Amino acid sequence: MTTTLLRLSGVGYLYRGGEGVRDVTLDVRAGEVHALVGLNGAGKSTLMKLVLGMLRAQHGTVEVLGADVPAAGPDVWASVGALVEHPLTYGELDGTTNLELAARLHGLARRDVPGAVRDVLEELDLDRYARVAVRRLSAGNTQRVGLAAALVHGPRLLVLDEPTNALDPAGIITLREALLRRAGDGAGVLVSSHHLDEVARIADRISVIAEGRMVGTLDPGGVDIERAFFATVHEAATA
Amino acid sequence: MTGFRTALEVEARKARASWTMRVTGLLVALGIPAIVGAIIAAARGGGTPEARAQLLAKLGPDVVAADWHALVLASTQVTAAASVLAFGVAAAWLVGREFVDGTVPALFGLPVGRAAIASAKLVVHLCWALLVSVVLVVVLAVVGLVLGLGPLDADTTAGLARIVVLAALTALVSLAAAVVATLARSVLAGVAVAVVTIVTAQIWVFAGGGVWLPLASPALWAMHPGSVPAGALGLVVLFGAACAAVTVQAWRRLQLVR
Numbered sequence: 001m002t003t004t005l006l007r008l009s010g011v012g013y014l015y016r017g018g019e020g021v022r023d024v025t026l027d028v029r030a031g032e033v034h035a036l037v038g039l040n041g042a043g044k045s046t047l048m049k050l051v052l053g054m055l056r057a058q059h060g061t062v063e064v065l066g067a068d069v070p071a072a073g074p075d076v077w078a079s080v081g082a083l084v085e086h087p088l089t090y091g092e093l094d095g096t097t098n099l100e101l102a103a104r105l106h107g108l109a110r111r112d113v114p115g116a117v118r119d120v121l122e123e124l125d126l127d128r129y130a131r132v133a134v135r136r137l138s139a140g141n142t143q144r145v146g147l148a149a150a151l152v153h154g155p156r157l158l159v160l161d162e163p164t165n166a167l168d169p170a171g172i173i174t175l176r177e178a179l180l181r182r183a184g185d186g187a188g189v190l191v192s193s194h195h196l197d198e199v200a201r202i203a204d205r206i207s208v209i210a211e212g213r214m215v216g217t218l219d220p221g222g223v224d225i226e227r228a229f230f231a232t233v234h235e236a237a238t239a
Numbered sequence: 240m241t242g243f244r245t246a247l248e249v250e251a252r253k254a255r256a257s258w259t260m261r262v263t264g265l266l267v268a269l270g271i272p273a274i275v276g277a278i279i280a281a282a283r284g285g286g287t288p289e290a291r292a293q294l295l296a297k298l299g300p301d302v303v304a305a306d307w308h309a310l311v312l313a314s315t316q317v318t319a320a321a322s323v324l325a326f327g328v329a330a331a332w333l334v335g336r337e338f339v340d341g342t343v344p345a346l347f348g349l350p351v352g353r354a355a356i357a358s359a360k361l362v363v364h365l366c367w368a369l370l371v372s373v374v375l376v377v378v379l380a381v382v383g384l385v386l387g388l389g390p391l392d393a394d395t396t397a398g399l400a401r402i403v404v405l406a407a408l409t410a411l412v413s414l415a416a417a418v419v420a421t422l423a424r425s426v427l428a429g430v431a432v433a434v435v436t437i438v439t440a441q442i443w444v445f446a447g448g449g450v451w452l453p454l455a456s457p458a459l460w461a462m463h464p465g466s467v468p469a470g471a472l473g474l475v476v477l478f479g480a481a482c483a484a485v486t487v488q489a490w491r492r493l494q495l496v497r
Contacts, residue, residue, distance in 0.1 A: 015496065052348035054495040074241050074350030085495075088345035092256045101249045105242075107350040149345075159348070 003030040005065055005157045005188035006051065012059035013050055021046050021212040023060070028157065028188040033179060035203035035220075036192040037229060043212040044192040048084045048161050051190070065157060078107035081155030083163060087146020091135030095126055095145050098134055102149035120148045125174050139166040147175060151182070158182065158189040164198060176202050196225050210236045242351030246359035249351075250333075254363050259332045264367065267318075267325045267406075268374040275313045276382040279305050283386065307391070310383050311398030312462070315405065318375070319458030322406050323437045326368050326413035331429020333360045334486065335420035343424075344495060357490035361417065361483050365410050372406030401461045408457035408472065411479025412436065418482050421489045453478040 006028040014020035021043040028034045036044050049055045050062050053069050062069040067076045088105065089098045099117040108116055121127050124144045129137055134145055143166045150158065158179070164172050179189055179202055193199045199206055199220070206218040208229060215236035218228050254260050282294060282305035294303055302309045334357065337343040346353055376399040380391060413433060420429030440455040442448075450456050450467045453475040460467035 049344075049495060052344075054344060054347045056494065074352075077348055078350040080348050082348045083345075085344040086341040088342070090253060090256075090342065091340070092258070093253070097252070097256075101252060104245050105249055105349050105351050107242075107245075 004028070005030055006159075006190060007063045008047070008050070008060065009063075010060035011047075011050060011057050011062055013046060013055055013057055015046075019043075019212065021050070021209075024209075024212075024214055025060075026190075026207060026214065028190045030156070030186050030188050031183055032204040033183050033189040033191060033202050035199040035206045036190065036209055037194070037196060037199055037206060037218070038192075038209035039233065042209045044209055045084065045161055046212075047209070048082070048159055048190070048192065051159055052080075052082055052084060054084070074107060078153065079156040080159065081106070081150035081153065081157070082159040083146050083150045084159060084161040087143070088149040089134050089142065089145050092133060094131050094133050095121070095137075095148075096130045098145055099148055099152050103152045106153035106155070108153050116152050116154070120152045123151070123174075123178055124148045125170075140168050140171055143167055144171055144174075147178075151178065154182075156187050158187060158191070160189065160191045162192055162194065164193060164195055172198060196229055200225050208232045208236075241355055242349075243355040243358060246351050246355040247362060250356065250359040250363045254333070254367060257332075259336075260329055260367060263325045263329050264371045264374075267322060267371050268378055271314060271317050271321055271375055272378040272382045274317055275310060275379065276386065278302065278313050279310055279383075279386055279388075282309065305388075307383055307388050307395040308398075310379065310386075310388060311395055311402070314379050315398070315402055315458070315461045318372075318402055318405060319409070319461065320437055320441070322368075322372070322409040323413060323440070323454075324433050325371075326364075326406075326410045327416040327433020327436060328430050329367065330361075330364050330410075330413045331416040331420040331426050331433065333364050334417045334490075335424070335426035335429050338420075338424035339426050343493070347495075352491070353493055354487050354491040357421075357487045358483075361414065361486065364414075364417070365407075368410035368413075369403075369407055372403045372410075375406065376400070376402050401464065405457050405461035408460075408475045408479075411475055411482075412454055412457065414479050414482035414486065417486045418489070421486050 004027050008024050008026045011024045012022050024047060038044050050057050056070065064072055065076045065079055088102045096117060099120060100113050103113045103116050121130050124147060126144055126148060129141055134142055147163055163175055167175060183189055203220045206220055207214055208216045208218060210233045216232040218225055222228055282303045302313050337346065346356055380399060416429035416432045419432045420426055436454050443452050443455045450459050450471045456467055456471040457475055460472060
């Protein structure tokens with residue numbers, strides 16, 4: 001039986017001015033990477049904010065691990081890892097301390113923290129920066145620490161908004177492997193990206209969002225995914 | 240409240256690493272004794288008759304006496320103003336930094352609730368303020384001993400203890416800065432509240448506005464304990480509790496609408 005870890009049903013949220021998302025239905029199943037692609041301002045970040053409770057849906061329902069987001073308790077959120085807009089990192093603290101605090105805030109017991117931090121530092125190739133204050137790191141390495149903060153507690157559901165931002169090619173490969181490994185272990189991943197080639201490499205499903213609506217899907221194994229993306233967006237805009 | 244102990248552990252660790260908290264704490268704990276020590280030293284140093292006359296005019300005969308009573312009086316006056324600003328800056332920074340640094344989105348979707356995080360920030364602030372004020376009076380006592388004011392007597396000890404209470408009450412008043420920093424999502428807005436608090440309290444006292452304004456009553460009590468009823472100090476505690484409640488509720492209901 002396939003387990004649905006995230007389900008959005010008829011979700012709507014409009015900002016003052018009329019932008020936002022309308023009637024979005026989407027799910028993420030255990031063991032899959034579901035990518036969300038769209039142009040700037042299409043509504044990707046708004047959707048992710050709705051998933052994490054940063055915004056309350058005006059229409060429809062958002063369920064995380066079977067719980068309505070407004071009612072979701074600590075047990076639910078302990079199984080979620082996210083990086084949306086800003087990582088859970090503080091510039092004055094070094095990488096290790098940031099990850100220790102992230103692990104605690106994600107509900108890990110104190111005795112489990114050192115091992116989890118050690119593992120994620122190694123997984124994201126951050127060992128050499130473990131004792132460097134985050135404010136002294138490059139943007140790419142800061143992003144890696146932020147991703148590590150989202151992964152440190154071994155979440156069942158990952159919500160990542162543009163996770164490859166600022167990463168160098170090596171960082172992108174490291175992240176790709178980390179996400180595929182976790183999906184292989186049964187986690188579900190919702191990821192937004194502008195990098196269509198990268199999305200095609202990791203996603204099991206790709207959904208296209210334009211002007212706040214889900215307007216189609218792309219085949220991750222398709223030949224010319226960029227052409228297919230623009231065709232889908234154009235078709236939605238002219239419909 | 241979900242995850243309060245964890246939030247307290249995390250916020251305490253963040254505060255320990257904070258230069259804002261360190262520098263502000265040091266300015267109170269060492270800066271105030273430096274100012275008061277300089278005043279007492281100047282008063283004891285003699286100098287020209289003109290200089291002494293100016294000092295007398297500015298500070299009054301009690302301070303120019305340059306004894307323990309003078310040290311406690313000057314310290315109380317300086318602490319009453321300086322601690323409002325220092326503790327207000329710290330309160331504004333503790334809550335406002337998450338908005339200014341852009342880290343507040345990362346505090347959603349956690350098993351530790353935002354109300355717990357906000358409460359932990361306020362508890363850390365009050366504990367830090369209490370620690371700073373205790374260090375302050377210890378340093379003041381050392382300054383008095385170094386200046387040769389003689390052994391501490393009971394009145395002086397009571398006066399120094401009142402400074403700790405004054406600072407603690409001021410820390411409660413300074414939570415108004417946390418409210419505004421949260422609602423405005425800005426550290427500077429909170430700092431502005433601290434400045435306005437000082438000005439309001441000063442004008443209130445100069446205008447003879449009475450002892451019931453929570454912004455002014457801690458200082459009036461510390462300088463003239465008999466003139467301020469317990470109810471007025473209770474109002475300060477209520478004011479701080481109300482500010483804390485508003486801050487925590489605002490964090491609980493926080494939405495990141497752009």
